[in-house]
Amino acid sequence: MSRVRTQVGIIGAGPAGLLLSHLLHLEGIDSVVLEARSRVYVERRVRAGVVEQPSADLLREVGLADRMDKEGLPHHGFSLRFDREDHRIPLTELTGSAITVYGQQEIVKDLIQARLAAGGDIRFEVSDVAVHDVETDRPRITFDGGELECDVIAGCDGFHGVSRGTIPVAVLKTFQQDxxxxxxxxxxxxxxxxxxxxxxxxxxxxxxxxxxxxxxxxxxxxxxxxxxxxxxxxxxxxxxxxxxxxxxxxxxxxxxxxxxxxxxxxRGFVAEPMRYGRLFLAGDAAHIVPPTGAKGMNLAIADVLVLSRALAALLHKGETELVESYSDTCLRRVWRAQGFSNHMTTMLHRAxxxxxxxxxxxxxxxxxxxxxxxxxxxxxxxxxxxxx
Incomplete structure (x- = not known):
């Protein structure tokens, strides 16, 4: 078994895991990303397509928006259609902001290219992933043929991933709306x-x-x-x-x-807390929203922005305040997104x-x-x- 030492072990090469790796790289923090699927699969997996204004601004800020700005479709409004006619919601006129239509798989492609160009370590088709010792300051990730020794583990492996199941049932509370x-x-x-x-x-x-x-x-x-x-x-x-x-x-x-x-x-789903010891959940590993509100990928981006800042404070300065508030900070946004998505869903669907x-x-x-x-x-x- 090969053993590798890194500062942050990241499970999952979706938008959350890859963007976290990129943000940590900009902070001078090493990471290794483990992904169960192939690179071809994750780059072709069609998911969300709406990028919120704050998400688009962040991608620009960290040098990941060249192709999005060239190929993405800015939208300054959308229509509510009922009574056989359109009723336009003028987003930019009302808020000064817009959304960009740009597929999640395209963001994943941009992230993979950026990470590999910077020498990032992304390992695809990794099996038998397991998380250990998250209550210590030296957690580990084992997988078929290898082991990662880390300072921190980020579980960005989706709703069906292994990370959330590592948190004891007595600690984890889950809320679900089907x-x-x-x-x-x-x-x-x-x-x-x-x-x-x-x-x-x-x-x-x-x-x-x-x-x-x-x-x-x-x-x-x-x-x-x-x-x-x-x-x-x-x-x-x-x-x-x-x-x-x-x-x-x-x-x-x-x-x-x-x-x-x-x-x-x-479905709507939220897991609380999003942190247990040195294990941090982000994206779909911690929460699912009905897609009506177009919030899933954007919540993942918000999570890892908060997490990258918390880990930079912890690993560079030994400061724990942002780490300790990570879950509460993210969950405030998560529950607002749940409320909005539920509102859109119940307003538009015929039960x-x-x-x-x-x-x-x-x-x-x-x-x-x-x-x-x-x-x-x-x-x-x-x-x-x-x-x-």
């Missing part, structure tokens, strides 16, 4: 049908029109959580999208070859078996949001991202 619907996502080689995102409330269920580039459209449909993707032919998906997205002013949905199709469950009373409450909230400057500003402020 929603009675799922999203069927479609990636199509088709020019987007609208210049901005469209969040649609329809009597048949929610639909979302998004994009990844001027040539690729990302679309979502609300479906039952027990639906099988095999039962949704491309033609059936397109027919349902046309039905839910149609408007009285003649909106036309562009179709194209389907690149990818899948069903994702909807199975919901009575007309509930549907009319949703329409009332949508109409209020679309006509009240105060309500629209609150939504916009949360959507573009609260300051770090």
């Amino acid at each position: 929603y009675p619907f799922a999203w069927l996502g479609l990636l199509a080689k088709a020019e987007p049908s609208h210049e901005e995102l469209i969040y649609t409330s329809h009597e048949r269920g929610f639909a979302l029109h998004s994009m990844r580039s001027p040539e690729v459209t990302r679309l979502y449909l609300q479906v039952d959580p027990d639906e099988r993707i095999e039962d949704w032919s491309d033609d059936r998906v397109w027919d349902e999208l046309h039905l839910r997205l149609e408007t009285d002013d003649g909106f036309e949905l562009n179709e194209g070859p389907v690149i990818e199709k899948g069903i994702t469950p909807m 199975p078996g919901a009575e007309d009373y509930q549907h009319r409450l949703q329409l009332s909230q949508l109409r209020y949001t679309a006509t009240s400057s105060a309500a629209a500003t609150s939504l916009a402020e949360n959507y573009v991202g609260l300051p770090f």
